[in-house]
Amino acid sequence: MIQSVRRATAILLELGSGQRRLGVTELADRLGLAKATVYGLLRALEADEMVQRDVESGKYRLGPVLLQLGNAFLEGHELRARSMLWADSLADRTEQAVRVGISMGSSILIVHHVFRPDTSVQILEVGATIPWHACALGKVMAAFRDDAELEQKLAGPLPRLTGRTLVDRRELERALERIRRDGVAIEDQEAIIGEAEIAAAVVDHAGHAVGAVGVVGPVERLLVDGFARPDLAGAVKQVARGLSRDMAGARVYERGR
Amino acid sequence: MIQSVRRATAILLELGSGQRRLGVTELADRLGLAKATVYGLLRALEADEMVQRDVESGKYRLGPVLLQLGNAFLEGHELRARSMLWADSLADRTEQAVRVGISMGSSILIVHHVFRPDTSVQILEVGATIPWHACALGKVMAAFRDDAELEQKLAGPLPRLTGRTLVDRRELERALERIRRDGVAIEDQEAIIGEAEIAAAVVDHAGHAVGAVGVVGPVERLLVDGFARPDLAGAVKQVARGLSRDMAGARVYERGR
């Protein structure tokens, strides 16, 4: 495994976590590398605008090419492309915000986001990551994973985001069991106080979870007595099924030349 | 300059341009490298989810980490952070869509985008890149560059996007001259037929252009007889000045720890 490349991405990830800019020495310390090594890697990354140096502090931050590449990732993403229409209609029917996410390491990455159809100001969450155990998208994907992968996830750290976050392994396993039975996952203020989510998994032709779709919003709009509003759960499941059918169909990419 | 790292980013850029997925051999050909070399680089990139392999075609595409990093870039971007309020108010006052961009190589990268305040469906352009000579954002930034950088830009290829794109060097220089005089740049269907833009540069304390802000929309709303509507040009210039003042002020980042 090419060492320098992995170290370069480690630098990028380090710069990406936390919005503070980092200097050569600080990066070298965090990654356990020699200063000169990090310096060389940064020079190479800087040449392609993968990182930029702040002119007056001399410290490094992520570069604009990453935004371009992130956007290119989205444009080529099959689940996202297919989910756009479904998500719009789901937001319309339920009058809630809709999120589509995929699994990335131990987190869920939001790849599509439709605002609640009212005039309230909402921030776009595309590109954001959420610990898998603290969102309905993550739990429903975990519930439909093979045991090996699930075990790996359960073994990892489970940070507590709010007082309601499930951080106990046993408790989580029980929740996953219920999710498998219901076909939908709920999240009740486990990531942000006052916010809830109802999500269902999108599976490919082989039955593997490739993503998840769900509605998010204020608890009082989504849950009653800690249970998902049946109409919303039904709509979410229906959309997830439709999307899954789409994903199993003919490839959209691989066209042209 | 660390070879493998630069080659790795070359792979990412190659995968990012064009939405087609690429195989090992194809990438090796395009980059002029040995198959085994590209394979090794891809393995390293794949380990960190910088790229992903399509299970059934075996070809590679960009990975989800790039979306996360692109998002992290945005969150740490000073111009973007400072422009959000200004852009909102500009969109409100002019009733047009607003874009904020920065210079990246020979392109403009959109870092912020506010939709026109009506109910029409519009697509978010954050992360998109546009050749510098085909948008007002790019031209106004070029107009306020030192000669060396400008020369480099003028020397590069100038693709023709529409029949109105300025691709002649002399013509472009004349346009830049006028932009310097007016303080605003206009773009009249030079990127997309029917679309126009009016933009002004954002400069830092030293007077260097760090970005640009502008309004975009249908030609008939922005221009009259090929000239910028004076009220719009004034509003854009005013916002650019305000933003420049902001950027010259105290740093927002570097706080904490």
Place this chain on the structure above:
DNA sequence: CGGATCGTTCGGTATGGTCGAACATGGCGG
């Protein structure tokens, strides 16, 4: 069934990435 194409593995080679130490630079406090 045969050919072609592509992904993958392997081992030798010398390139070039890594590191420690020395050198510049700038910022801060005394």
Place this chain on the structure above:
DNA sequence: CCGCCATGTTCGACCATACCGAACGATCCG
């Protein structure tokens, strides 16, 4: 204003390791 500390940068040497060519295996297509 000066000296000190921390940080960025350069240098040279070592040898790990990235690179390549060639061979192997898998897969697709006719």
